[in-house]
Amino acid sequence: MTVLGIESSCDETAAAVVRDGDVVLASVVYSQVPLHQPYGGVVPEIASRSHVEKVRGIVEQAVRDAFPGDPDPWARIDAVAATCGPGLAAALLVGWTFAKGLALALGKPLLPVNHMHAHLWSVRLDRPDLRDAALWPQLGLAVSGGHTCFVASPEPNVFRLLGQTIDDAAGEAFDKAAKLLGLGYPGGPAIDRAARTVPEAQRRAIAFPQGRVAPDHPLPDGLDPALCVSFSGLKTALLTYVRKHPPQNEADVAQLCASYQEAIVDVLARRVDLALGQGNYRSVAVGGGVSLNGRLREALEAVAARHGARFLTAKPCYCGDNAAMIAGLASAGGALPDDDPLARDIDPSLPV
Numbered sequence: 110m111t112v113l114g115i116e117s118s119c120d121e122t123a124a125a126v127v128r129d130g131d132v133v134l135a136s137v138v139y140s141q142v143p144l145h146q147p148y149g150g151v152v153p154e155i156a157s158r159s160h161v162e163k164v165r166g167i168v169e170q171a172v173r174d175a176f177p178g179d180p181d182p183w184a185r186i187d188a189v190a191a192t193c194g195p196g197l198a199a200a201l202l203v204g205w206t207f208a209k210g211l212a213l214a215l216g217k218p219l220l221p222v223n224h225m226h227a228h229l230w231s232v233r234l235d236r237p238d239l240r241d242a243a244l245w246p247q248l249g250l251a252v253s254g255g256h257t258c259f260v261a262s263p264e265p266n267v268f269r270l271l272g273q274t275i276d277d278a279a280g281e282a283f284d285k286a287a288k289l290l291g292l293g294y295p296g297g298p299a300i301d302r303a304a305r306t307v308p309e310a311q312r313r314a315i316a317f318p319q320g321r322v323a324p325d326h327p328l329p330d331g332l333d334p335a336l337c338v339s340f341s342g343l344k345t346a347l348l349t350y351v352r353k354h355p356p357q358n359e360a361d362v363a364q365l366c367a368s369y370q371e372a373i374v375d376v377l378a379r380r381v382d383l384a385l386g387q388g389n390y391r392s393v394a395v396g397g398g399v400s401l402n403g404r405l406r407e408a409l410e411a412v413a414a415r416h417g418a419r420f421l422t423a424k425p426c427y428c429g430d431n432a433a434m435i436a437g438l439a440s441a442g443g444a445l446p447d448d449d450p451l452a453r454d455i456d457p458s459l460p461v
């Protein structure tokens with residue numbers, strides 16, 4: 110099955126064509142990062158307008174790229190998939206509504222996709238070698254600028270939320286720290302780079318809180334507080350530290366970055382360790398922009414190895430928001446079940 114996927118949940122307008130789950134025929138991503146950079150974060154109104162401007166051209170390019178020289182590439186598409194949540198309402202609306210119109214015009218099925226499920230699928234893209242691998246039960250970690258969640262998949266296309274952040278997402282924690290330290294937006298890559306200049310023995314020189322969630326903290330759906338995380342205390346601790354000890358030079362900033370990053374990595378790795386100890390997982394799949402972080406990859410790979418689970422991350426081009434993960438998951442039968450998708454609305458807080 111060949112699916113055209115469309116993604117517009119945040120600040121990337123993306124379209125891709127994927128066959129049978131993992132064969133990426135084309136993937137086009139237009140990043141709005143430069144538009145939001147002056148504001149230090151995503152401005153929903155700007156995101157929405159930019160999606161409107163770009164979506165048609167990006168979709169047309171993906172379809173052309175997928176079938177070069179074909180006079181009627183649209184005929185090769187079996188279905189149109191798009192992100193219907195979670196994400197920014199005004200941004201989601203553009204891609205989802207465009208997909209509705211396109212599916213109607215082409216007379217092809219419309220497939221709604223959960224953005225978080227797709228991030229977890231991203232590890233499978235361009236990896237046909239994994240088709241026959243024993244990967245389930247799988248533990249998923251989706252870490253991005255908007256989300257941090259731990260997900261159990263007993264079998265393919267079944268997702269059960271185990272834990273999540275109760276405040277900021279991991280990417281937000283990176284972005285807010287970078288803003289505070291004057292490192293620009295997005296902050297994750299800048300902090301990752303600065304932290305690399307600090308020798309390993311000194312990476313934890315400054316102690317940051319461990320992101321624990323109180324056992325009596327009210328949580329949705331009876332989630333386990335031990336598998337939930339909080340990043341807001343970390344951010345406040347950084348602010349307090351910087352006020353008391355303003356960094357004097359680049360080395361001081363790098364030291365702060367390294368210690369702060371170690372804290373985020375520890376927070377995530379401990380939860381993955383705990384979750385792996387609670388189930389019989391055969392693999393760990395990590396997706397989302399923050400999964401590009403070098404230290405996080407190292408730490409999670411070590412935790413997975415300790416539990417005898419295979420560690421899977423996406424290719425760098427599929428870590429951030431993209432549409433190949435949307436089309437890929439949908440073409441593998443992982444779209445949300447829906448008898449009347451044309452009547453479906455977006456859901457900015459669509460649960461896992």
Ligand code: KG4
Pocket residue numbers: 119252253254255256279280281283284295296297298301397398399400401402403428429430
């Ligand atoms: O998945 P993504 O592109 O978009 C969202 O759905 O949010 O993730 C973007 C986030 C940003 O917060 C960015 O700072 C973070 O991913 N990020 C990183 C790294 N590269 C991107 N965080 C830590 N280390 C990195 N190397």
Ligand code: ZN
Pocket residue numbers: 224228253397398429430
């Ligand atoms: Zn995302």
